[in-house]
Amino acid sequence: MSSAILETTSTAATMRRNFWRGVWRVMKRKPSRLVGAVIVLGFTFMGVFGPMFYPEVLPRDTSQLYAPMSAEHWFGTDGQGRDVxxxxxxxxxxVLLSALVTAVITVVLGTAIGLFSGFKRGRWDTVLMRLTDMKLTIPGLPLLLVLSTVWSFGSALEMGLLLGLLGWGGVARAVRSQTLSLRERGFIEAARGLGLSTTHIVGKELLPSMAPYIAMNMLIAVTGAVYAQVGLFFLGVLPYEADNWGVMLNLSVFGGGALTTTAALPYMLAPLLAILLLTLGIVLVVDAMDEIFNPRLREE
Structure with missing residues (x-):
């Protein structure tokens, strides 16, 4: 018994090593993928630890309103003399915390509904897909505009929760189509023939096979959540109780006239550059993940 356990453990460790070696080979094949991973890790570090290096209320210098870019202020200052x-x-x-919460809720809800619906089919499939269709027909922006009259969204968790509850429909549809394809495979038929429970088949057989697809959808959901919340704050439909990139864009354009004067231009470009870099990093990481989990692409 002990030798069998040791052999199983050794096999699992070997598989893990081979997997990470394959990941490293894929990343090295295109240096841009390494750049993407560094960008994503950099934003993660910035979101977690960055605010710790600054006071809760940023210092203001009224003698340097919309100061130009310099060694002291890399992107200048805003209309209150705060460093951009x-x-x-x-x-x-x-921004990043609410995007992460949105992605987690979107993927968890969408995956759970899509997996169960596609595997069970029949009445459950009909009910869940009609519910998904109803969800997809609800216009997100008008609903957010209405909710903004009674909800301040001062917390990133609140913003992420709402965006996640509004965004799972597309993932549910996509996961269901993948599940319908996988459920006819031989290993699923064998599991059903052995009398294994639905929970076991879905959790141990279907879910691992779809993990790469789900992971890529989660990264894509992060970018969608960033665009959604930044757009809402930029349009001014949400109160400025939270300091984030969307508020900066709003104040730079409508308060500083960044589109008509160069004084506030760095104030507008800084959050735009952050959004662009984050999107670029995620796209490059998704490209790497596609090859890592696709045997056909690895062989080419």
């Missing part, structure tokens, strides 16, 4: 780069860093926590 400091605002990008401190505002990243709200």
């Amino acid at each position: 780069l400091a605002q990008v860093i401190t505002g990243s926590r709200y």
